[in-house]
Amino acid sequence: MEKRKQDKKWGHCSHCKYFDSPAKAPLDGEEAACMQPSLSKFSLRVFGTCGCNGFELRAGLSRAIEEPALRV
16 A cells, blocks of 8 residues: 655644634643634634644644654
8 A cells, every 4th residue: 555645734723823722732632713714714613633634833833743653
């Protein structure tokens, strides 16, 4: 099976700048509004473990936080 490149535009909500949490580092289980411009009209409430391709990395976080964990 061919390994696909990870989509660089996809990411988890808790790491996204549009996750409307007052916390500097939201938890995965936290629930907040999605303020992504093309999605905000739907008044979505999402959890930190959710994700989409409208992702933009939250300020102060490294892109490495979205890299898949290696399991041995």
